[in-house]
Amino acid sequence: MRPSITVDKERCVHCGLCLQDCVLGILAFDADEHPHYVPGGESQCVGCQHCMAICPTGALSFGEKNPQNSTPVGYGNSDDLLQLIKSRRSVRHYKEENVPEETLRKLAGMLPYIPTGGNADNLFFSVIATREKMDALRKTTYAKIQAMPNPSGFQLAAREAFQQGKDIIYRGAPAMISVAIDRTKTIAGCETADPIIALSYFELYAQSMGLGTLWCDMAVTIAKQVPDVYALLEIPSQYELNYTILFGLPAISYARTIQPEMFSVKMLR
Ligand SMILES: Cc1cc2nc3c(=O)[nH]c(=O)nc-3n(C[C@H](O)[C@H](O)[C@H](O)COP(=O)(O)O)c2cc1C
CATH class of the missing domain: 3.40.109.10 (NADH Oxidase)
Known part of the structure:
Protein backbone atom coordinates (compact mmCIF):
# COMPACT_ATOMS: atom_id res chain seq x y z
CA MET A 1 0.00 0.00 0.00
CA ARG A 2 1.18 3.51 -0.81
CA PRO A 3 2.36 5.48 2.25
CA SER A 4 0.40 8.54 3.32
CA ILE A 5 0.97 11.57 5.54
CA THR A 6 0.71 11.59 9.32
CA VAL A 7 0.60 14.79 11.36
CA ASP A 8 2.15 15.34 14.77
CA LYS A 9 -0.56 17.56 16.19
CA GLU A 10 1.67 18.78 19.02
CA ARG A 11 4.18 20.17 16.54
CA CYS A 12 1.78 21.56 13.90
CA VAL A 13 1.61 25.37 14.05
CA HIS A 14 -1.24 25.61 11.52
CA CYS A 15 0.85 27.75 9.16
CA GLY A 16 -0.71 26.16 6.07
CA LEU A 17 2.58 25.97 4.14
CA CYS A 18 1.98 22.27 3.42
CA LEU A 19 -1.42 23.08 1.92
CA GLN A 20 0.00 25.86 -0.23
CA ASP A 21 2.91 23.78 -1.51
CA CYS A 22 1.03 20.52 -2.12
CA VAL A 23 1.66 19.79 -5.80
CA LEU A 24 -1.86 18.48 -6.46
CA GLY A 25 -3.67 20.65 -3.90
CA ILE A 26 -4.98 17.59 -2.12
CA LEU A 27 -4.36 18.80 1.46
CA ALA A 28 -6.79 20.91 3.47
CA PHE A 29 -7.21 21.91 7.10
CA ASP A 30 -9.58 19.90 9.26
CA ALA A 31 -11.78 21.61 11.86
CA ASP A 32 -8.74 21.98 14.19
CA GLU A 33 -6.56 23.42 11.42
CA HIS A 34 -4.43 20.33 11.02
CA PRO A 35 -3.64 19.20 7.47
CA HIS A 36 -5.38 16.14 6.10
CA TYR A 37 -6.16 14.75 2.65
CA VAL A 38 -9.25 16.11 0.91
CA PRO A 39 -11.71 13.30 0.01
CA GLY A 40 -10.02 11.11 -2.61
CA GLY A 41 -6.72 12.94 -2.10
CA GLU A 42 -4.84 10.05 -0.56
CA SER A 43 -5.12 7.95 -3.71
CA GLN A 44 -3.93 10.87 -5.86
CA CYS A 45 -0.91 11.66 -3.67
CA VAL A 46 2.29 11.24 -5.74
CA GLY A 47 4.49 10.97 -2.64
CA CYS A 48 6.66 13.98 -3.48
CA GLN A 49 7.00 14.74 0.26
CA HIS A 50 6.93 18.51 -0.31
CA CYS A 51 4.64 18.73 2.74
CA MET A 52 7.27 17.08 4.94
CA ALA A 53 10.08 19.13 3.37
CA ILE A 54 8.42 22.51 3.84
CA CYS A 55 6.98 22.06 7.35
CA PRO A 56 8.94 24.50 9.58
CA THR A 57 8.36 22.47 12.74
CA GLY A 58 8.82 18.93 11.39
CA ALA A 59 5.22 18.00 12.11
CA LEU A 60 4.60 16.00 8.94
CA SER A 61 5.77 12.48 8.19
CA PHE A 62 5.16 10.39 5.10
CA GLY A 63 4.78 6.72 5.89
CA GLU A 64 8.05 5.67 7.53
CA LYS A 65 9.84 8.80 6.30
CA ASN A 66 10.03 11.31 9.09
CA PRO A 67 11.61 14.78 9.29
CA GLN A 68 14.31 13.63 11.74
CA ASN A 69 15.82 11.44 9.04
CA SER A 70 15.97 14.23 6.43
CA THR A 71 19.07 16.30 5.80
CA PRO A 72 18.83 20.05 6.44
CA VAL A 73 18.55 21.88 3.12
CA GLY A 74 21.74 23.37 1.67
CA TYR A 75 22.50 24.60 -1.82
CA GLY A 76 26.30 24.64 -1.77
CA ASN A 77 28.35 27.16 -3.66
CA LEU A 249 38.99 6.34 -12.43
CA PRO A 250 40.43 8.48 -15.21
CA ALA A 251 43.89 7.72 -16.60
CA ILE A 252 44.16 11.31 -17.86
CA SER A 253 43.47 14.75 -16.47
CA TYR A 254 42.68 18.02 -18.17
CA ALA A 255 44.65 21.13 -17.34
CA ARG A 256 42.03 23.69 -18.37
CA THR A 257 38.47 24.13 -19.55
CA ILE A 258 37.50 24.32 -23.20
CA GLN A 259 36.07 27.47 -24.78
CA PRO A 260 32.80 26.33 -26.33
CA GLU A 261 30.86 28.14 -29.02
CA MET A 262 27.94 29.90 -27.42
CA PHE A 263 24.40 28.65 -27.98
CA SER A 264 21.83 31.19 -29.10
CA VAL A 265 20.06 32.39 -25.99
CA LYS A 266 17.23 34.83 -26.50
CA MET A 267 15.99 36.62 -23.41
CA LEU A 268 12.31 37.39 -23.81
CA ARG A 269 11.04 40.27 -21.73
C1 LIG B 1 24.17 11.80 -25.54
C2 LIG B 1 25.63 11.61 -25.79
C3 LIG B 1 26.09 10.44 -26.38
C4 LIG B 1 27.44 10.24 -26.60
N1 LIG B 1 27.88 9.06 -27.12
C5 LIG B 1 29.23 8.86 -27.28
C6 LIG B 1 29.73 7.61 -27.74
O1 LIG B 1 28.99 6.66 -28.03
N2 LIG B 1 31.07 7.46 -27.84
C7 LIG B 1 31.95 8.47 -27.55
O2 LIG B 1 33.16 8.29 -27.67
N3 LIG B 1 31.50 9.67 -27.11
C8 LIG B 1 30.17 9.88 -26.95
N4 LIG B 1 29.71 11.08 -26.46
C9 LIG B 1 30.67 12.11 -26.09
C10 LIG B 1 30.64 13.29 -27.05
O3 LIG B 1 31.21 12.89 -28.25
C11 LIG B 1 31.40 14.40 -26.32
O4 LIG B 1 30.47 15.08 -25.56
C12 LIG B 1 32.16 15.30 -27.22
O5 LIG B 1 33.30 14.61 -27.62
C13 LIG B 1 32.55 16.61 -26.53
O6 LIG B 1 33.44 16.38 -25.46
P1 LIG B 1 33.15 16.88 -23.99
O7 LIG B 1 31.96 16.11 -23.49
O8 LIG B 1 34.39 16.59 -23.24
O9 LIG B 1 32.84 18.34 -24.04
C14 LIG B 1 28.36 11.27 -26.25
C15 LIG B 1 27.89 12.45 -25.65
C16 LIG B 1 26.56 12.60 -25.42
C17 LIG B 1 26.09 13.86 -24.73
Whole structure:
Protein backbone atom coordinates (compact mmCIF):
# COMPACT_ATOMS: atom_id res chain seq x y z
CA MET A 1 0.00 0.00 0.00
CA ARG A 2 1.18 3.51 -0.81
CA PRO A 3 2.36 5.48 2.25
CA SER A 4 0.40 8.54 3.32
CA ILE A 5 0.97 11.57 5.54
CA THR A 6 0.71 11.59 9.32
CA VAL A 7 0.60 14.79 11.36
CA ASP A 8 2.15 15.34 14.77
CA LYS A 9 -0.56 17.56 16.19
CA GLU A 10 1.67 18.78 19.02
CA ARG A 11 4.18 20.17 16.54
CA CYS A 12 1.78 21.56 13.90
CA VAL A 13 1.61 25.37 14.05
CA HIS A 14 -1.24 25.61 11.52
CA CYS A 15 0.85 27.75 9.16
CA GLY A 16 -0.71 26.16 6.07
CA LEU A 17 2.58 25.97 4.14
CA CYS A 18 1.98 22.27 3.42
CA LEU A 19 -1.42 23.08 1.92
CA GLN A 20 0.00 25.86 -0.23
CA ASP A 21 2.91 23.78 -1.51
CA CYS A 22 1.03 20.52 -2.12
CA VAL A 23 1.66 19.79 -5.80
CA LEU A 24 -1.86 18.48 -6.46
CA GLY A 25 -3.67 20.65 -3.90
CA ILE A 26 -4.98 17.59 -2.12
CA LEU A 27 -4.36 18.80 1.46
CA ALA A 28 -6.79 20.91 3.47
CA PHE A 29 -7.21 21.91 7.10
CA ASP A 30 -9.58 19.90 9.26
CA ALA A 31 -11.78 21.61 11.86
CA ASP A 32 -8.74 21.98 14.19
CA GLU A 33 -6.56 23.42 11.42
CA HIS A 34 -4.43 20.33 11.02
CA PRO A 35 -3.64 19.20 7.47
CA HIS A 36 -5.38 16.14 6.10
CA TYR A 37 -6.16 14.75 2.65
CA VAL A 38 -9.25 16.11 0.91
CA PRO A 39 -11.71 13.30 0.01
CA GLY A 40 -10.02 11.11 -2.61
CA GLY A 41 -6.72 12.94 -2.10
CA GLU A 42 -4.84 10.05 -0.56
CA SER A 43 -5.12 7.95 -3.71
CA GLN A 44 -3.93 10.87 -5.86
CA CYS A 45 -0.91 11.66 -3.67
CA VAL A 46 2.29 11.24 -5.74
CA GLY A 47 4.49 10.97 -2.64
CA CYS A 48 6.66 13.98 -3.48
CA GLN A 49 7.00 14.74 0.26
CA HIS A 50 6.93 18.51 -0.31
CA CYS A 51 4.64 18.73 2.74
CA MET A 52 7.27 17.08 4.94
CA ALA A 53 10.08 19.13 3.37
CA ILE A 54 8.42 22.51 3.84
CA CYS A 55 6.98 22.06 7.35
CA PRO A 56 8.94 24.50 9.58
CA THR A 57 8.36 22.47 12.74
CA GLY A 58 8.82 18.93 11.39
CA ALA A 59 5.22 18.00 12.11
CA LEU A 60 4.60 16.00 8.94
CA SER A 61 5.77 12.48 8.19
CA PHE A 62 5.16 10.39 5.10
CA GLY A 63 4.78 6.72 5.89
CA GLU A 64 8.05 5.67 7.53
CA LYS A 65 9.84 8.80 6.30
CA ASN A 66 10.03 11.31 9.09
CA PRO A 67 11.61 14.78 9.29
CA GLN A 68 14.31 13.63 11.74
CA ASN A 69 15.82 11.44 9.04
CA SER A 70 15.97 14.23 6.43
CA THR A 71 19.07 16.30 5.80
CA PRO A 72 18.83 20.05 6.44
CA VAL A 73 18.55 21.88 3.12
CA GLY A 74 21.74 23.37 1.67
CA TYR A 75 22.50 24.60 -1.82
CA GLY A 76 26.30 24.64 -1.77
CA ASN A 77 28.35 27.16 -3.66
CA SER A 78 27.14 28.16 -7.13
CA ASP A 79 30.66 29.08 -8.28
CA ASP A 80 31.85 25.58 -7.40
CA LEU A 81 28.98 24.06 -9.32
CA LEU A 82 29.69 26.20 -12.38
CA GLN A 83 33.36 25.26 -12.20
CA LEU A 84 32.37 21.58 -12.13
CA ILE A 85 30.07 22.01 -15.13
CA LYS A 86 32.83 23.79 -17.08
CA SER A 87 35.51 21.28 -16.09
CA ARG A 88 33.51 18.13 -16.84
CA ARG A 89 34.93 16.34 -19.86
CA SER A 90 34.14 13.16 -21.74
CA VAL A 91 36.81 10.70 -20.61
CA ARG A 92 37.95 7.92 -22.93
CA HIS A 93 40.99 6.66 -20.98
CA TYR A 94 40.55 4.75 -17.74
CA LYS A 95 42.74 3.21 -15.09
CA GLU A 96 42.62 -0.56 -14.71
CA GLU A 97 41.24 -0.56 -11.19
CA ASN A 98 37.62 -0.81 -10.18
CA VAL A 99 35.64 2.14 -8.86
CA PRO A 100 35.90 1.96 -5.03
CA GLU A 101 32.89 0.43 -3.29
CA GLU A 102 32.33 3.55 -1.18
CA THR A 103 32.12 5.69 -4.34
CA LEU A 104 29.64 3.25 -5.91
CA ARG A 105 27.56 3.36 -2.76
CA LYS A 106 27.49 7.17 -2.81
CA LEU A 107 26.52 7.24 -6.50
CA ALA A 108 23.67 4.79 -5.95
CA GLY A 109 22.56 6.75 -2.89
CA MET A 110 22.28 9.96 -4.93
CA LEU A 111 19.97 8.52 -7.59
CA PRO A 112 16.67 8.63 -5.64
CA TYR A 113 17.03 12.43 -5.36
CA ILE A 114 16.81 13.09 -9.11
CA PRO A 115 13.60 14.74 -10.31
CA THR A 116 11.13 12.67 -12.35
CA GLY A 117 7.94 13.88 -14.01
CA GLY A 118 5.00 13.09 -11.75
CA ASN A 119 7.36 11.75 -9.12
CA ALA A 120 7.04 8.43 -10.93
CA ASP A 121 8.86 5.44 -9.55
CA ASN A 122 9.66 4.52 -13.14
CA LEU A 123 13.40 3.98 -13.54
CA PHE A 124 15.71 0.99 -13.21
CA PHE A 125 19.48 1.35 -13.05
CA SER A 126 21.83 -1.43 -14.06
CA VAL A 127 25.40 -0.83 -12.91
CA ILE A 128 28.21 -2.97 -14.24
CA ALA A 129 30.49 -2.33 -11.31
CA THR A 130 33.66 -4.32 -11.96
CA ARG A 131 36.24 -4.59 -14.72
CA GLU A 132 35.69 -8.35 -14.74
CA LYS A 133 32.02 -7.89 -15.56
CA MET A 134 32.79 -5.13 -18.10
CA ASP A 135 35.29 -7.45 -19.76
CA ALA A 136 32.55 -10.07 -20.07
CA LEU A 137 30.37 -7.43 -21.75
CA ARG A 138 33.25 -6.47 -24.07
CA LYS A 139 33.91 -10.12 -24.92
CA THR A 140 30.29 -10.85 -25.86
CA THR A 141 29.91 -7.57 -27.74
CA TYR A 142 32.97 -7.96 -29.94
CA ALA A 143 32.42 -11.70 -30.48
CA LYS A 144 28.92 -10.93 -31.77
CA ILE A 145 30.17 -8.07 -33.93
CA GLN A 146 32.92 -10.29 -35.41
CA ALA A 147 30.30 -12.87 -36.34
CA MET A 148 27.88 -10.46 -38.04
CA PRO A 149 27.43 -11.38 -41.72
CA ASN A 150 26.42 -7.89 -42.88
CA PRO A 151 27.78 -5.36 -40.38
CA SER A 152 26.55 -1.76 -40.52
CA GLY A 153 29.03 1.10 -40.77
CA PHE A 154 29.24 1.45 -36.99
CA GLN A 155 29.60 -2.31 -36.49
CA LEU A 156 32.33 -2.46 -39.14
CA ALA A 157 34.23 0.41 -37.49
CA ALA A 158 33.96 -1.30 -34.09
CA ARG A 159 35.12 -4.60 -35.59
CA GLU A 160 38.13 -3.03 -37.32
CA ALA A 161 39.13 -1.09 -34.22
CA PHE A 162 38.84 -4.22 -32.10
CA GLN A 163 41.15 -6.08 -34.48
CA GLN A 164 43.70 -3.32 -33.79
CA GLY A 165 43.22 -3.82 -30.04
CA LYS A 166 40.96 -0.80 -29.55
CA ASP A 167 37.66 -0.83 -27.69
CA ILE A 168 35.87 2.11 -29.31
CA ILE A 169 32.53 1.17 -27.79
CA TYR A 170 33.29 0.91 -24.05
CA ARG A 171 36.65 2.74 -24.16
CA GLY A 172 38.24 0.32 -21.75
CA ALA A 173 36.04 1.60 -18.91
CA PRO A 174 35.78 -0.50 -15.74
CA ALA A 175 32.15 0.41 -15.07
CA MET A 176 28.94 1.39 -16.82
CA ILE A 177 25.55 2.59 -15.65
CA SER A 178 22.48 2.03 -17.80
CA VAL A 179 19.09 3.57 -17.12
CA ALA A 180 15.89 1.88 -18.21
CA ILE A 181 12.33 3.14 -18.11
CA ASP A 182 9.27 1.23 -16.92
CA ARG A 183 7.02 0.68 -19.96
CA THR A 184 3.98 0.29 -17.70
CA LYS A 185 4.39 3.64 -15.93
CA THR A 186 4.84 6.18 -18.69
CA ILE A 187 3.86 9.75 -17.98
CA ALA A 188 3.32 11.55 -21.30
CA GLY A 189 6.39 13.52 -22.29
CA CYS A 190 8.44 12.60 -19.24
CA GLU A 191 9.61 9.16 -20.30
CA THR A 192 12.23 10.70 -22.58
CA ALA A 193 13.32 13.33 -20.05
CA ASP A 194 13.45 11.31 -16.82
CA PRO A 195 16.28 8.88 -17.75
CA ILE A 196 18.46 11.62 -19.22
CA ILE A 197 17.98 13.84 -16.18
CA ALA A 198 19.03 10.90 -14.00
CA LEU A 199 22.22 10.29 -15.92
CA SER A 200 23.02 14.02 -16.11
CA TYR A 201 22.94 14.22 -12.32
CA PHE A 202 24.93 10.98 -12.14
CA GLU A 203 27.62 12.36 -14.45
CA LEU A 204 28.14 15.58 -12.53
CA TYR A 205 28.19 13.87 -9.16
CA ALA A 206 30.60 11.21 -10.45
CA GLN A 207 32.96 13.85 -11.86
CA SER A 208 32.76 15.84 -8.62
CA MET A 209 34.20 12.71 -6.94
CA GLY A 210 37.11 12.55 -9.38
CA LEU A 211 35.66 9.91 -11.71
CA GLY A 212 35.78 10.11 -15.48
CA THR A 213 32.53 9.56 -17.38
CA LEU A 214 31.42 9.11 -20.97
CA TRP A 215 27.88 9.24 -22.28
CA CYS A 216 27.79 6.23 -24.57
CA ASP A 217 25.42 6.12 -27.49
CA MET A 218 27.41 3.26 -28.98
CA ALA A 219 26.74 1.05 -25.94
CA VAL A 220 23.01 1.75 -26.21
CA THR A 221 23.01 1.05 -29.94
CA ILE A 222 24.84 -2.26 -29.67
CA ALA A 223 22.74 -3.42 -26.71
CA LYS A 224 19.59 -2.76 -28.72
CA GLN A 225 21.00 -4.56 -31.75
CA VAL A 226 22.37 -7.64 -29.98
CA PRO A 227 20.08 -9.52 -27.54
CA ASP A 228 23.01 -11.31 -25.85
CA VAL A 229 24.56 -7.93 -25.00
CA TYR A 230 21.23 -6.55 -23.77
CA ALA A 231 20.82 -9.64 -21.57
CA LEU A 232 24.08 -8.88 -19.74
CA LEU A 233 22.59 -5.61 -18.47
CA GLU A 234 20.01 -7.69 -16.55
CA ILE A 235 17.22 -5.18 -17.13
CA PRO A 236 13.85 -6.62 -16.02
CA SER A 237 11.46 -7.17 -18.93
CA GLN A 238 8.99 -4.45 -17.91
CA TYR A 239 11.77 -1.87 -18.39
CA GLU A 240 13.36 -0.65 -21.61
CA LEU A 241 16.98 0.49 -21.92
CA ASN A 242 17.20 4.23 -22.45
CA TYR A 243 20.81 5.36 -22.05
CA THR A 244 24.24 4.54 -20.65
CA ILE A 245 27.27 6.26 -19.17
CA LEU A 246 30.70 4.64 -18.86
CA PHE A 247 32.68 5.60 -15.78
CA GLY A 248 35.82 4.85 -13.85
CA LEU A 249 38.99 6.34 -12.43
CA PRO A 250 40.43 8.48 -15.21
CA ALA A 251 43.89 7.72 -16.60
CA ILE A 252 44.16 11.31 -17.86
CA SER A 253 43.47 14.75 -16.47
CA TYR A 254 42.68 18.02 -18.17
CA ALA A 255 44.65 21.13 -17.34
CA ARG A 256 42.03 23.69 -18.37
CA THR A 257 38.47 24.13 -19.55
CA ILE A 258 37.50 24.32 -23.20
CA GLN A 259 36.07 27.47 -24.78
CA PRO A 260 32.80 26.33 -26.33
CA GLU A 261 30.86 28.14 -29.02
CA MET A 262 27.94 29.90 -27.42
CA PHE A 263 24.40 28.65 -27.98
CA SER A 264 21.83 31.19 -29.10
CA VAL A 265 20.06 32.39 -25.99
CA LYS A 266 17.23 34.83 -26.50
CA MET A 267 15.99 36.62 -23.41
CA LEU A 268 12.31 37.39 -23.81
CA ARG A 269 11.04 40.27 -21.73
C1 LIG B 1 24.17 11.80 -25.54
C2 LIG B 1 25.63 11.61 -25.79
C3 LIG B 1 26.09 10.44 -26.38
C4 LIG B 1 27.44 10.24 -26.60
N1 LIG B 1 27.88 9.06 -27.12
C5 LIG B 1 29.23 8.86 -27.28
C6 LIG B 1 29.73 7.61 -27.74
O1 LIG B 1 28.99 6.66 -28.03
N2 LIG B 1 31.07 7.46 -27.84
C7 LIG B 1 31.95 8.47 -27.55
O2 LIG B 1 33.16 8.29 -27.67
N3 LIG B 1 31.50 9.67 -27.11
C8 LIG B 1 30.17 9.88 -26.95
N4 LIG B 1 29.71 11.08 -26.46
C9 LIG B 1 30.67 12.11 -26.09
C10 LIG B 1 30.64 13.29 -27.05
O3 LIG B 1 31.21 12.89 -28.25
C11 LIG B 1 31.40 14.40 -26.32
O4 LIG B 1 30.47 15.08 -25.56
C12 LIG B 1 32.16 15.30 -27.22
O5 LIG B 1 33.30 14.61 -27.62
C13 LIG B 1 32.55 16.61 -26.53
O6 LIG B 1 33.44 16.38 -25.46
P1 LIG B 1 33.15 16.88 -23.99
O7 LIG B 1 31.96 16.11 -23.49
O8 LIG B 1 34.39 16.59 -23.24
O9 LIG B 1 32.84 18.34 -24.04
C14 LIG B 1 28.36 11.27 -26.25
C15 LIG B 1 27.89 12.45 -25.65
C16 LIG B 1 26.56 12.60 -25.42
C17 LIG B 1 26.09 13.86 -24.73
